[in-house]
Amino acid sequence: MDIDAAQGLHYLDNAATTYPKPPSVMQIAMKFCATACVNPGRSTYDLALEAESMLLGARRKLSRFFGGDDPKRLVFGYNATDALNLVIFGVLRKGGHVISSKLEHNSVLRPIAHCCDEYGASSTLVDFDRNGYVDPDDIRRALRPETRLVVITHGSNVLGTVQPVAEIGAICREAGVLFCIDAAQTAGVIPIDMAAMKIDVVAFTGHKSLLGPMGIGGLCVGPNAVIPHSRAGGTGVDSARRLHLEEFPYRLEYGTPNMMGIAGLANGVAFIEEQGGVERVHAREMALARILWEGLRELDAVKLYCAESLERRTPVLSFTIAGYDPGEAGTRLDVDFQVASRVGLHCAPLVHETLGTAPKGTIRFSIGPLTQEADVRAGVAAVRALVEEKRARA
Ligand SMILES: Cc1ncc(COP(=O)(O)O)c(C=O)c1O
Structure with missing residues (x-):
């Protein structure tokens, strides 16, 4: 099995389940x-x-x-x-x-x-x-x-x-x-x-x-x-x-x-x-999370939630894109860019009630032990493309 390319999909939904598995x-x-x-x-x-x-x-x-x-x-x-x-x-x-x-x-x-x-x-x-x-x-x-x-x-x-x-x-x-x-x-x-x-x-x-x-x-x-x-x-x-x-x-x-x-x-x-144990796995994942975090932070139309720093974190980021419903953005990420995300309330309704993101929730990208740099770069590029598309139509 080719673990670098999960059938062309850039899988950023590892908080739901890790994929692929070793x-x-x-x-x-x-x-x-x-x-x-x-x-x-x-x-x-x-x-x-x-x-x-x-x-x-x-x-x-x-x-x-x-x-x-x-x-x-x-x-x-x-x-x-x-x-x-x-x-x-x-x-x-x-x-x-x-x-x-x-x-x-x-x-x-x-x-x-x-x-x-x-x-x-x-x-x-x-x-x-x-x-x-x-x-x-x-x-x-x-x-x-x-x-x-x-x-x-x-x-x-x-x-x-x-x-x-x-x-x-x-x-x-x-x-x-x-x-x-x-x-x-x-x-x-x-x-x-x-x-x-x-x-x-x-x-x-x-x-x-x-x-x-x-x-x-x-x-x-x-x-x-x-x-x-x-x-x-x-x-x-x-x-x-x-x-x-x-x-x-x-x-x-x-x-x-x-x-x-x-x-x-x-x-x-x-x-x-x-792989060298949990600390090593975490360090590798957070290095990938940093690419995602820096890429998303520089987009004005993207709002990241509770992500001022990458300290004391797992590689999970929640965000919204101005002008897009999270559900619509998730579909576009998948259909047009082969990026798998998770959208909605993520089974944690009180988080969204507190953040003011209920009832539609957020888009979530999450990294796993087998995520590759190409996957996170594809995630950032896809969000950037959605932002630019909206701006061009405004
Ligand atoms: C924080 C948290 N708790 C519990 C669960 C439930 O895990 P499972 O579906 O494997 O029972 C999840 C799954 O997404 C989770 O993220």
């Missing part, structure tokens, strides 16, 4: 599927042991990646949405107060809204400042005796701003409140060390910057974090027990795991390590 990810996933895709941990024949060994290796790799202390507490599910639902419904099923922010994706906002409407929970959603950052002191001020959970996006999927999770972690630890980060946009982009950052739970998705296939994600759960069950089912062990098991990893895993996805995901993490 060829080795798919090769390993398919090889595993063809040769050892049986249920792990349920039987003792050789193939089942081989499957179990792959699963254990993947738990170890991901747990180490997040600074987790025990691979058994690295549990797999479908994606970040699934993982966040487990945490939010688990913790708030009997009510209680949750603190989150207006930067959140619907995979945080909607489970919280359901817990409030259906289980009598209450929530405080703190604002973000003009640069796109949550103030840890706002989290401190929002704490109440009945606060059970603080859940914050590590990297905004609209603005690319990386939130001060270590400071928030310290506040939560002092208050004895469970702290979960939504690492959908940062896992594989920004180093995460749960112990050093005092994070109790990391919710991750496999198909973005961890470079795995779609349909795999999970939680890395710290030593003192308690997440009550909100689901139950088969675990393959201790089948006579009436209730779902309390022991990890079974505690937060339900039914047959996505073994093919896990095999691919472990290889995605290996790919990041081969």
Whole structure:
């Protein structure tokens, strides 16, 4: 597969999912599927042991990646949405107060809204400042005796701003409140060390910057974090027990795991390590983001949101072009310039309410580990062409 030219498309929608994936990810996933895709941990024949060994290796790799202390507490599910639902419904099923922010994706906002409407929970959603950052002191001020959970996006999927999770972690630890980060946009982009950052739970998705296939994600759960069950089912062990098991990893895993996805995901993490690790990947991506940022900034008709600097950011930029609806601009970028962007609210409606970009939202360009310089230059050239076209017609 030619990874430089994704069929002529300049793919700048990596915050949605990274594309293309390293060829080795798919090769390993398919090889595993063809040769050892049986249920792990349920039987003792050789193939089942081989499957179990792959699963254990993947738990170890991901747990180490997040600074987790025990691979058994690295549990797999479908994606970040699934993982966040487990945490939010688990913790708030009997009510209680949750603190989150207006930067959140619907995979945080909607489970919280359901817990409030259906289980009598209450929530405080703190604002973000003009640069796109949550103030840890706002989290401190929002704490109440009945606060059970603080859940914050590590990297905004609209603005690319990386939130001060270590400071928030310290506040939560002092208050004895469970702290979960939504690492959908940062896992594989920004180093995460749960112990050093005092994070109790990391919710991750496999198909973005961890470079795995779609349909795999999970939680890395710290030593003192308690997440009550909100689901139950088969675990393959201790089948006579009436209730779902309390022991990890079974505690937060339900039914047959996505073994093919896990095999691919472990290889995605290996790919990041081969590139020199998360810091190196991030530095390369931010060098490309700089080309984009500088190119867009010099166009008067382009308005970038919360992008005064490229410090403390992922390579995600949101903007609007004067005279164009974001939807129209996205179509033109695709049809006339083969540039894939994402337009609209990006599943984060409160960001746009705050910025004044609702209901139409913004255009978003985002870079991934396999983005090439030609892709970002094509993105800038396409936006410039749209701006010039509008000016010529004015
Ligand atoms: C910040 C954030 N959280 C959660 C998600 C949900 O990820 P998934 O669709 O893999 O569940 C996304 C996906 O775009 C995201 O950007």
